[in-house]
Amino acid sequence: MAAAEPAAMPGPPASPRVELPSSSANYLNNPKPLYPRRSERLGEQGLVLLSVVVTPDGRVREASIKTSSGFERLDQSARDAVLGWTFVPGKRNGAAVEMSVDVPIRFKPPE
Secondary structure (H helix, E strand, C coil): CCCCCCCCCCCCCCCCCEECCECCCHHHCCCCCCCCHHHHHHCCCEEEEEEEEECCCCEEEEEEEEECCCCHHHHHHHHHHHHCCECECCEECCEECCEEEEEEEEECCCC
């Protein structure tokens, strides 16, 4: 009598392929945030990091300040701009899904 082959143990499930949302596609034409005139005059500058929730159709559902520039005017200008942006939506296993992404906005006075 021949011995039965042991059943192969299943491996771990494959990780889902995840693509984060992107606002960098050339055709999206997202406008840069306005540099508040008073901030520019006062030499205020810095980096605002926004946490943005992008819907499956590429719209922004929510944008919150994750890291402040240290200047409320700059933070608000960045948030206001990004709320109107369009993104290439994030995907999980090829299907568009709601997903969060961090968006950095740098304000630097023109030279």
